[in-house]
Amino acid sequence: MQATLKILIVASAYGVDFVQKQGHAAVLPLAAGAGADGLEVRRELCTGSDAEIALQLASLKDAMGAHGLQAVYSAPESLFRQNGNLDLALLTARLHEATILGAATLKLQMHDYAGGVDTTALQHALSQSAVTLLLENGQQKTGSRISEFSSFFSSCAAHSPVIPVAMTFDIGNWSWAGEDAVTAAQVLASHVRYIHCKDVRGSGMRRFAVAPGEGSIDWRACLARLPGDAPRAIEYPLPADPAAQIHHARQLRSAPASHSHGASTCR
Incomplete structure (x- = not known):
């Protein structure tokens, strides 16, 4: 285990209804009290217009600093439109919101990935x-299979300069895709930063x-194959x-964790 390993808590772990009604600020003392290093702020749990959410994020930045917590910003949307093209307008908007929050990282989905990406536009x-x-x-x-992530990261690596994009590895979500999580960890470990x-538990619906x-x-076998310095987040009730x-x-x-594969992107 790396001495610098960071633990975050995803806001929804405290209950979706609670966060939507009380706001992310209400869970900050809980996360700090649990000994976490940071909180994953979920855009889908914010309320109001885009302008109102931006104000909430700015206020939340100060509150998180007061509690000594770092931020990861998560949005539920995909990097891709339904036609498979990049959603550059959405990407730019969410990157800006992450900056307002003071987050070093923005987490998006890969839904509607069609097997190719305009690497020049993304870079x-x-x-x-x-x-x-x-x-x-x-x-x-779509955007949930090992082969899709391998394809995407290969395209990013082939671009010059290499595109600085990495992966949030969700151990549990591979079950929804019918993929083996341990295999995914072994194949995609070099791209994982969070x-x-x-x-x-359970199956189907x-x-x-x-x-x-x-x-x-x-899950222990997954962690043993993933970067030892990648921040880990609690995402369960x-x-x-x-x-x-x-x-x-x-x-x-x-x-347990594997040896470090690079610097943490959570800072």
Whole structure:
């Protein structure tokens, strides 16, 4: 385990309804109290217009700083439009919001990836921001398979200069895609800079996220194959008891890891 390993908590772990009604600021003392290093702010849990959300993010930046927490900014949209083209307008807008929040990273989805990408346009868009783009394996039919991520990152690596985009590896989401999480970890490890940690119980429409060790995924084997310095995030329902929350954060921090594959993008 790396001494610098960071643990984050995804805001939705405290309950979607709670965060939507009370705001992200309400969970900051909980995350800090659990010993987390940061919070993943979820755009879909913010309310109001784009302008109102921007004001919320600016206020949240100061509040997170006061609690000593770092930020990851997550938006539910995809980098791609339904026709497979890059959604450059959305990317630019979300990168700007991440900057307002003070987040070093922006997490988007890969839905509607059609097997190709305009690397020149993507490189130009990313060069306008200091925020690092992380693409997550999701739960939809496209942009969720090992082969799709391998294809995408190969295209980015072939571009000159190499496009600075990396991956959010969601251990549990591979179940929705019918992929083996351990195999995915082995194949995609070199691209991973952030890890969503959750186990999965059930199948089909009755599949849901649970704490590591309470489901069917060998999450420890995944972590053992992923970069040892990649920040890990709790993305499953946390118990209300503060002592239990501390236990979950400590468990995740102490789980085995591979050797470091590069510098953390969470700062």
